[in-house]
Amino acid sequence: xxxxxxxxxxxxxxxxxxxxxxxxxxxxxxxxxxxxxxxxxxxxxxxxxxxxxxxxxxxxxxxxxxxxxxxxxxxxxxxxxxxxxxxxxxxxxxxxxxxxxxxxxxxxxxxxxxxxxxxxxxxxxxxxxxxxxxxxxxxxxxxxxxxxxxxxxxxxxxxxxxxxxxxxxxxxxxxxxxxxxxxxxxxxxxxxxxxxxxxxxxxxxxxxxxxxxxxxxxxxxxxxxxxxxxxxxxxxxxxxxxxxxxxxxxxxxxxxxxxxxxxxxxxxxxxxxxxxxxxxxxxxxxxxxxxxxxxxxxxxxxxxxxxxxxxxxxxxxxxxxxxxxxxxxxxxxxxxxxxxxxxxxxxxxxxxxxxxxxxxxxxxxxxxxxxxxx
Amino acid sequence: xxxxxxxxxxxxxxxxxxxxxxxxxxxxxxxxxxxxxxxxxxxxxxxxxxxxxxxxxxxxxxxxxxxxxxxxxxxxxxxxxxxxxxxxxxxxxxxxxxxxxxxxxxxxxxxxxxxxxxxxxxxxxxxxxxxxxxxxxxxxxxxxxxxxxxxxxxxxxxxxxxxxxxxxxxxxxxxxxxxxxxxxxxxxxxxxxxxxxxxxxxxxxxxxxxxxxxxxxxxxxxxxxxxxxxxxxxxxxxxxxxxxxxxxxxxxxxxxxxxxxxxxxxxxxxxxxxxxxxxxxxxxxxxxxxxxxxxxxxxxxxxxxxxxxxxxxxxxxxxxxxxxxxxxxxxxxxxx
Ligand SMILES: Cc1ncc(C[n+]2csc(CCOP(=O)(O)OP(=O)(O)O)c2C)c(N)n1
Ligand SMILES: [Mg+2]
Numbered sequence: 001x002x003x004x005x006x007x008x009x010x011x012x013x014x015x016x017x018x019x020x021x022x023x024x025x026x027x028x029x030x031x032x033x034x035x036x037x038x039x040x041x042x043x044x045x046x047x048x049x050x051x052x053x054x055x056x057x058x059x060x061x062x063x064x065x066x067x068x069x070x071x072x073x074x075x076x077x078x079x080x081x082x083x084x085x086x087x088x089x090x091x092x093x094x095x096x097x098x099x100x101x102x103x104x105x106x107x108x109x110x111x112x113x114x115x116x117x118x119x120x121x122x123x124x125x126x127x128x129x130x131x132x133x134x135x136x137x138x139x140x141x142x143x144x145x146x147x148x149x150x151x152x153x154x155x156x157x158x159x160x161x162x163x164x165x166x167x168x169x170x171x172x173x174x175x176x177x178x179x180x181x182x183x184x185x186x187x188x189x190x191x192x193x194x195x196x197x198x199x200x201x202x203x204x205x206x207x208x209x210x211x212x213x214x215x216x217x218x219x220x221x222x223x224x225x226x227x228x229x230x231x232x233x234x235x236x237x238x239x240x241x242x243x244x245x246x247x248x249x250x251x252x253x254x255x256x257x258x259x260x261x262x263x264x265x266x267x268x269x270x271x272x273x274x275x276x277x278x279x280x281x282x283x284x285x286x287x288x289x290x291x292x293x294x295x296x297x298x299x300x301x302x303x304x305x306x307x308x309x310x311x312x313x314x315x316x317x318x319x320x321x322x323x324x325x326x327x328x329x330x331x332x333x334x335x336x337x338x339x340x341x342x343x344x345x346x347x348x349x350x351x352x353x354x355x356x357x358x359x360x361x362x363x364x365x366x367x368x369x370x371x372x373x374x
Numbered sequence: 375x376x377x378x379x380x381x382x383x384x385x386x387x388x389x390x391x392x393x394x395x396x397x398x399x400x401x402x403x404x405x406x407x408x409x410x411x412x413x414x415x416x417x418x419x420x421x422x423x424x425x426x427x428x429x430x431x432x433x434x435x436x437x438x439x440x441x442x443x444x445x446x447x448x449x450x451x452x453x454x455x456x457x458x459x460x461x462x463x464x465x466x467x468x469x470x471x472x473x474x475x476x477x478x479x480x481x482x483x484x485x486x487x488x489x490x491x492x493x494x495x496x497x498x499x500x501x502x503x504x505x506x507x508x509x510x511x512x513x514x515x516x517x518x519x520x521x522x523x524x525x526x527x528x529x530x531x532x533x534x535x536x537x538x539x540x541x542x543x544x545x546x547x548x549x550x551x552x553x554x555x556x557x558x559x560x561x562x563x564x565x566x567x568x569x570x571x572x573x574x575x576x577x578x579x580x581x582x583x584x585x586x587x588x589x590x591x592x593x594x595x596x597x598x599x600x601x602x603x604x605x606x607x608x609x610x611x612x613x614x615x616x617x618x619x620x621x622x623x624x625x626x627x628x629x630x631x632x633x634x635x636x637x638x639x640x641x642x643x644x645x646x647x648x649x650x651x652x653x654x655x656x657x658x659x660x661x662x663x664x665x666x667x668x669x670x671x672x673x674x675x676x677x678x679x680x681x682x683x684x685x686x687x688x689x690x691x692x693x694x695x696x697x698x699x700x701x702x703x704x705x706x707x708x709x710x
């Protein structure tokens with residue numbers, strides 16, 4: 001088959017067929033996206049190291065290999081849009097509205113200090129360490145408070161944007177869900193409600209092929225979880241969850257649909273869970289998941305995918321791409337030198353703050369069951 | 375010319391609920407209502423009749439049949455700063471919204487250390503004695519009394535229905551209102567109603583429905599009338615019973631009950647929920663802990679048997695409390 005010169009050039013400049021949104025990104029956007037991917041990765045491996053050193057209690061739910069979903073989905077949001085993250089999305093809490101400046105106290109996202117206080121169970125956590133891991137939120141920062149109940153916050157997400165719309169607002173809400181959680185009744189009940197009321201609810205399905213110890217073929221009888229959308233008469237998109245640009249394109253498509261008043265949609269991001277369900281499960285996961293499957297699932301590290309596209313497009317040189325190379329490495333293999341210093345510095349600030357924050361007073365355990373007065 | 379027939383200004387329990395809702399919707403434009411068939415139809419029992427016409431379909435939402443979505447969406451509304459009035463078509467169906475109530479809504483204020491409150495009212499027709507059978511007769515309040523963060527009320531009169539619902543709609547916490555559907559249109563309990571703030575009945579205050587010196591009978595909801603009948607029966611036997619309608623389960627007005635026990639030294643607690651872990655057991659336990667020194671006889675409970683509520687009359691009456699069963703229990707306590 002004859003190829004034109006233009007085809008050749010296109011093939012050379014990018015291996016990714018850009019959608020209308022990512023094609024407008026500037027080289028600076030690319031650099032920021034890469035840095036954010038590295039920050040999310042660093043957060044993950046650093047916590048694993050902290051846990052190994054015994055400085056941390058509580059279970060870690062790694063987002064390793066799934067960072068492109070968090071970074072790509074958040075990148076196009078306006079500050080006042082809402083998000084509803086789950087256990088696998090811990091970095092999302094401090095990465096929301098990062099464009100406003102990582103350290104900008106006015107950005108509509110949590111500070112890394114707050115998130116670290118939550119991880120370490122300190123009183124300066126947004127929830128004063130009353131519930132664990134990702135179970136925090138903030139009305140002011142437009143982050144719906146996460147709970148353990150899988151898919152349990154999607155109805156609230158619908159309610160938030162319903163109320164916002166009543167007040168003339170046009171906020172969109174992104175809810176994050178594992179693919180396994182889409183089997184919950186409340187998932188369907190909430191998406192149906194949103195569809196009936198044409199609410200701007202974008203439901204992201206992080207399909208990492210496993211729900212704890214259960215593979216996808218025992219969760220759903222179709223290949224694409226995006227097909228869940230068909231029964232509601234709403235769009236169901238599939239994104240390459242290893243490619244931050246594709247996640248960005250597909251989520252922005254869904255967000256634009258929502259902003260135009262057309263209602264909810266589902267964006268399935270295909271990815272792979274790099275480790276155990278939580279760090280308590282790493283050893284067993286190594287047994288219940290075939291090594292080959294794990295190797296294949298981790299072959300396309302989202303940081304490596306992004307770097308490759310940036311080199312292809314001449315945004316960074318090959319040497320620059322190789323400078324900080326955490327991609328493809330597990331937590332045990334990377335060091336701080338594998339990450340850009342600004343990334344390490346940023347998280348250090350969070351951890352140092354958390355280490356100085358005290359535990360809550362015991363009596364707080366008995367407080368705030370009810371609101372007194374009005 | 376014949377005299378015009380006297381027009382009664384007394385109102386029934388259902389009208390009282392309706393008035394509460396309309397008054398609060400009028401006064402506070404941040405309240406929304408959500409439930410099944412509450413708009414076009416006006417609710418299965420007509421409690422929200424006319425609400426959608428008056429306040430619009432944005433504030434009065436006919437929801438798909440999903441108690442979980444209804445409660446969860448209301449929770450999101452409250453998170454965004456609204457107040458929500460949620461209708462359960464029958465309180466029995468609350469079970470499919472259970473997680474959204476106990477894990478999502480009830481815990482919100484606690485887990486956010488006071489950042490977010492949940493001014494939500496969940497109301498619905500409840501209770502037996504109407505032949506509603508297993509799934510239209512329940513009193514499942516104990517599930518929720520066992521879930522910290524929820525207030526629970528159960529009015530027995532039109533005045534209390536109006537006043538408690540109004541107070542619930544102004545409360546910053548989630549409040550469950552167990553409405554006694556057998557009392558909705560009962561003529562003999564109709565009464566004059568106040569309007570506006572004067573109609574308010576505070577949450578957490580019991581009401582002494584009959585005074586007496588010999589035994590205290592504590593109850594709520596429809597059973598209050600069985601207790602009052604039992605008090606009549608006891609009077610024939612020479613015992614004067616004090617009947618306390620707690621009205622509010624959470625918070626519970628223990629003071630009023632203890633005050634009564636200091637006088638009567640005898641206690642019977644009545645509710646139509648099943649016996650095991652029912653709220654009657656909780657009342658009894660607390661008073662045994664806190665007022666043991668005033669008791670001259672072991673306290674007793676009269677409750678539903680530990681069965682579902684069966685359909686046909688003889689079966690239903692067999693398992694539910696009755697004036698006779700209460701009389702019998704009270705006599706045992708009095709004669710101890
Ligand atoms: C309602 C409910 N049931 C069960 C669990 C226990 N649980 C926590 S995470 C999990 C697996 C979730 O899988 P998936 O939705 O695919 O998300 P992933 O962890 O893979 O990101 C399970 C079963 C829970 N938290 N909530
Ligand atoms: Mg999964």
